[in-house]
Amino acid sequence: QYFPYQFRGYIEKYSQRLLSFVYPYIQITFNEFTGERLMRSEAYSAIESYLSSTSSSQAKRLKADIVKNNRSLVLSMDDHEEVADEFQGVKLWWASGKHVGKTQSFAFYPVTDEKRFYKLTFHKKYRDLIIEPYLKHVLKEGKAIKVRNRQRKLYTNNGPNWSHVVFEHPATFQTLAMEQDKKEEIMEDLVTFSQAEEFYSRIGRAWKRGYLLYGPPGTGKSTMIAAMAHLLGYDIYDLELTAVKDNTELRKLLIETSSKSIIVIEDIDCSLDLTGQRRPKKEKKDEAEEMKQHPMHKASKEEAKSSQVTLSGLLNFIDGLWSACGGERLIVFTTNFVEKLDPALIRKGRMDKHIELSYCGFEAFKVLAKNYQKLDSHKLFGKIQVLLREVRITPADVAEHLMPKTASRDLQTCFESLIQALESAKQAQDSNKEDTALIQGLSEKSVQ
């Protein structure tokens, strides 16, 4: 099957020599492997990705490859195909091809000696436009496409090392229940950040941005982090601070994170207390008990703590270290109790954006209804809207009611069970209010 190609290769070679006398075009070749050690060329693979978006609509013979855990097909040009591209009104052509090595015609397994390349052809009067801006554009786009197609990873710290699994969380901003305006603002902020490399280098700051997500449990903080990773195509590093031995280990972990990633520290209020001492979740409760039984233990415990991760250590790394090692990182903190946090941790510059995720409003409910039941409106929506205004319920709870649990459970029952839950929550709230009013009234009376 390689025979015609080889033949074609010869024709190309000689006809081009002949043509070059009268030929007004410039050709640039990008080989797949370059250098003495035959590294795969970065330019070649960027061009490959770039062309994959144009070629699938133009070229007639395509090569298919599967990426993303067998989920999506990526098409690229087969050998000896040609596609046209346009840049600022200038037309140019890309052709794919392969050189066939000399030994090839005698070898038993010819495939091993092919050298693929892409050839760019354009008119010589556009030389300056193509060589600088266009090629830059191609490389940048190509890399971006590659990142988009890449399999995303979720890293967790396991002792002093990261271990990872494939990241498959299905949440996106589209399925995230919150007010549309707020959602769009956050998405815009994220996209602006991811495109702002030049801006950050011009103002001399590390290319990083900090988000603080706060709100009650079940309001979508973790879900939003997954949506962020989806939107930008970033990996996630889920940093469990209570498992980090000391500041040295923390430094090592942070240095090992890659660019284009989100570093997540969940429940920051539980991992670090206000004085900056590390405080593992479980220990907190047991401490008092233990103190009663073994008062002598306290001293040695304090000592051990001093070498552990501290708030100031964390802040210093985030501020200092990344300024040095640079590179497109988001850091996301989540907490249920924003008021408990040290103001030094959440001041602007460290946490650039504070996002509150809160109880489910009607707009958020509509997103959930659409996700779970593919529904834009229903006769019960009005009633639900009124109730949602008065009752505090988390999106997680609403979602639970909208879940089609059995085949027999239809829409009507879903909404009715939600309304029932809302009404009983309302009753509880009201009687609570009455109680407090009653107590207040009583205490006022007793004062009189």
Ligand SMILES: Nc1ncnc2c1ncn2[C@@H]1O[C@H](COP(=O)(O)OP(=O)(O)OP(=O)(O)O)[C@@H](O)[C@H]1O
């Ligand atoms: N805003 C939301 N949009 C869509 N789904 C949501 C939203 N909030 C919660 N959910 C649903 O509820 C579940 C729990 O939400 P999630 O884990 O994001 O809450 P959280 O705010 O991180 O809570 P915690 O503070 O306990 O970590 C999710 O699996 C998701 O399906």
Ligand SMILES: [Mg+2]
């Ligand atoms: Mg969470």
